[in-house]
Amino acid sequence: MSSVHLNNIVKRFGAVTAVQKTSLEIQEGAFVTLLGPSGCGKTTNLRMIAGLLDPTEGEILIDGKRVNDVPIHKRNLGLVFQNYALFPHKTVAENVAFGLKYRDVPSSDISRRVTEALELVQLPDVGERYPKELSGGQQQRIALARAIVIEPDVLLLDEPLSALDANLREDMRVELKRIQERIGVTTVFVTHDQSEALAMSDQIVVMSAGRVEQVGAPEEVYNTPASEFVANFLGASNILAAECKSRSAEGVELETPIFGKLVVPAEKAPNLGGAGPAKLVIRAEKLLVAAKDAAAPDGVISVPATIEAVDYQGQAVRYFVRAGEAQLQAINMIDQRPFAAGDEVNLRLRPIDCAALPDQ
Amino acid sequence: MSVEAREARQPWILLSPALTAVFLLLFVPLLFIVVYSFWLRTATGADQVGFFLDNWREALSDAFYRDILLFTLKIATITTLVCALMGYPAAYVIARSKGNKALLLLLLMLPFWISYIIRTMSWINILGVSGALNTALLYVGVIDEPIQMLYNQTTVILGLVHFLLPFMILNVFVSLEGIDTNLEDAANSLGATRWQAFLQVTLPLSLPGLAAGGLLCFVLGAGTYITPLVLGGPSDAMFANLVFEAIITQLNWPLGSALSLMLLAVLGALVMVYNRYLGMAQLMKGLG
Ligand SMILES: Nc1ncnc2c1ncn2[C@@H]1O[C@H](COP(=O)(O)OP(=O)(O)O)[C@@H](O)[C@H]1O
Numbered sequence: 293m294s295s296v297h298l299n300n301i302v303k304r305f306g307a308v309t310a311v312q313k314t315s316l317e318i319q320e321g322a323f324v325t326l327l328g329p330s331g332c333g334k335t336t337n338l339r340m341i342a343g344l345l346d347p348t349e350g351e352i353l354i355d356g357k358r359v360n361d362v363p364i365h366k367r368n369l370g371l372v373f374q375n376y377a378l379f380p381h382k383t384v385a386e387n388v389a390f391g392l393k394y395r396d397v398p399s400s401d402i403s404r405r406v407t408e409a410l411e412l413v414q415l416p417d418v419g420e421r422y423p424k425e426l427s428g429g430q431q432q433r434i435a436l437a438r439a440i441v442i443e444p445d446v447l448l449l450d451e452p453l454s455a456l457d458a459n460l461r462e463d464m465r466v467e468l469k470r471i472q473e474r475i476g477v478t479t480v481f482v483t484h485d486q487s488e489a490l491a492m493s494d495q496i497v498v499m500s501a502g503r504v505e506q507v508g509a510p511e512e513v514y515n516t517p518a519s520e521f522v523a524n525f526l527g528a529s530n531i532l533a534a535e536c537k538s539r540s541a542e543g544v545e546l547e548t549p550i551f552g553k554l555v556v557p558a559e560k561a562p563n564l565g566g567a568g569p570a571k572l573v574i575r576a577e578k579l580l581v582a583a584k585d586a587a588a589p590d591g592v593i594s595v596p597a598t599i600e601a602v603d604y605q606g607q608a609v610r611y612f613v614r615a616g617e618a619q620l621q622a623i624n625m626i627d628q629r630p631f632a633a634g635d636e637v638n639l640r641l642r643p644i645d646c647a648a649l650p651d652q
Numbered sequence: 653m654s655v656e657a658r659e660a661r662q663p664w665i666l667l668s669p670a671l672t673a674v675f676l677l678l679f680v681p682l683l684f685i686v687v688y689s690f691w692l693r694t695a696t697g698a699d700q701v702g703f704f705l706d707n708w709r710e711a712l713s714d715a716f717y718r719d720i721l722l723f724t725l726k727i728a729t730i731t732t733l734v735c736a737l738m739g740y741p742a743a744y745v746i747a748r749s750k751g752n753k754a755l756l757l758l759l760l761m762l763p764f765w766i767s768y769i770i771r772t773m774s775w776i777n778i779l780g781v782s783g784a785l786n787t788a789l790l791y792v793g794v795i796d797e798p799i800q801m802l803y804n805q806t807t808v809i810l811g812l813v814h815f816l817l818p819f820m821i822l823n824v825f826v827s828l829e830g831i832d833t834n835l836e837d838a839a840n841s842l843g844a845t846r847w848q849a850f851l852q853v854t855l856p857l858s859l860p861g862l863a864a865g866g867l868l869c870f871v872l873g874a875g876t877y878i879t880p881l882v883l884g885g886p887s888d889a890m891f892a893n894l895v896f897e898a899i900i901t902q903l904n905w906p907l908g909s910a911l912s913l914m915l916l917a918v919l920g921a922l923v924m925v926y927n928r929y930l931g932m933a934q935l936m937k938g939l940g
């Protein structure tokens with residue numbers, strides 16, 4: 293178990309800068325997720341930590357020790373790939389035992405540790421089979437067993453679940469988290485799937501175009517996005533132009549054409565200095581569509597609006613609503629019967645549910 | 653006609669031109685050869701039609717033919733080993749190269765644009781008594797008079813390697829291309845050095861390509877008569893030269909037929925052993 297530090301890391305491939313000046317501190321035992329769209333540099337970061345790529349600039353420290361010049365086979369890291377990368381010509385047991393052969397483990401211990409690792413991933417009986425005789429989910433468990441049996445200092449996973457079908461993916465998510473907590477290994481997990489990131493991580497590192505946009509606990513990046521990119525990438529958000537009137541201890545006062553004046557709690561607007569142009573961020577599920585005649589409780593803003601389109605999703609429904617000049621999205625749980633397109637409704641909003649960003 | 657019936661017929665319709673050609677140009681002549689091998693060439697020079705085992709008896713019992721067959725297999729084996737040792741690293745470099753893979757493959761194909769006979773004869777200009785190498789050595793003063801470097805077993809093997817190396821490289825390349833590079837990365841991350849990862853993962857997974865390339869080199873090498881004819885000495889005749897000699901020089905078609913069927917049987921047995929253990933699919937991949 294070890295900490296990982298990236299210190300001003302830059303990685304260029306010829307003219308392409310895949311990673312720009314990234315610094316990151318990963319605590320011992322933490323489950324940290326690199327989250328971002330395809331091509332934002334997640335894999336490049338992971339491969340630099342693994343030692344499969346050399347950073348162009350900056351240093352990588354594992355447990356405080358600089359590892360830039362330590363070759364991959366001496367780094368003691370567990371690596372899991374999206375396509376499993378099991379050795380097809382070796383049995384499952386031979387795959388899992390592979391790393392132990394290079395670690396002076398006595399042969400009697402090898403078979404015991406292989407058995408334990410297979411039990412940990414809940415596949416105790418497949419040791420004699422070949423990888424192609426297993427399903428995708430089983431193969432990924434074996435890949436995980438192979439990576440953790442060597443007791444790595446850091447476990448690195450590159451989109452390990454994205455080759456699995458949706459149902460299996462959710463099971464594996466729980467399973468992976470269970471195993472990680474059980475062995476307590478420092479884990480860097482790469483995904484482009486926000487729900488995976490939110491469900492599994494202690495810390496999420498949101499990346500875009502080679503840069504870190506925000507680092508924080510799942511609730512933090514979800515509820516208090518540090519940039520428009522983060523607000524849009526995690527869940528559905530409405531981002532409205534606003535005017536910041538003032539900032540005080542209890543909050544920032546914003547004015548928008550649709551919702552008028554409202555006070556967003558100070559901790560939900562950490563980057564907003566004072567008066568000036570700003571952005572109001574409203575999560576789609578925090579915007580409530582209510583019947584026109586129903587009275588709004590205290591502390592809730594209510595404005596008239598028209599439903600333009602309805603996207604039925606089973607237990608929830610996504611409304612596209614027009615309020616004045618703006619089209620907004622609202623994702624609401626269905627209570628009895630959803631509204632229909634063309635209905636005149638009220639949009640309700642609690643200012644404490646909003647976040648505010650400076651206008652870039 | 654039902655859709656299924658039409659779909660079942662379609663492959664046969666598409667294959668029929670090729671099948672017709674193979675039947676008429678390969679299978680029928682082969683049958684003639686089989687029939688010929690039981691005829692008998694008489695002292696008058698005419699062929700006596702019938703069912704005689706004389707040619708087969710001669711081909712199978714004469715130590716002269718057996719020795720040349722063994723010599724042929726030896727030359728083919730050495731050639732195959734040399735091609736494997738030289739071809740594997742080259743294929744590895746091409747498979748792992750990033751930007752210029754297409755160019756390297758094109759260079760590999762380049763020799764095929766020149767006739768095999770001309771490529772073989774080019775060695776005479778290089779190694780011959782008045783060839784490039786002798787001229788250079790004379791000029792530098794290393795030797796006083798030209799050395800005869802041609803017309804021996806080594807130059808036969810040299811010519812065969814020159815001819816067959818691209819087949820080996822292509823086959824190994826194709827199988828290396830099919831190996832996920834993450835496998836080597838995974839092996840490295842588990843503690844294997846690059847060399848250990850190669851021995852444990854890449855090499856075993858590329859063996860089918862190596863075997864396919866080896867089979868091609870061996871069969872083509874063992875069946876050649878041009879290379880020994882052009883680059884070999886009188887004692888370097890290979891089995892196909894015997895067939896050539898019997899049919900073209902002595903006009904003894906019955907004996908030539910029996911000899912060529914003998915070579916076919918030996919090489920066919922080898923292909924069958926290969927097919928039994930590795931399957932033809934790999935060979936097809938390498939050729940395609
Ligand atoms: N070996 C490489 N050569 C050139 N460009 C690369 C290479 N690897 C990655 N890139 C580029 O770097 C950027 C980041 O890639 P990557 O880290 O794979 O993104 P992600 O894993 O987030 O999808 C992309 O623009 C990609 O095209």
Ligand SMILES: [Mg+2]
Pocket residue numbers: 331334335336
């Ligand atoms: Mg990636």
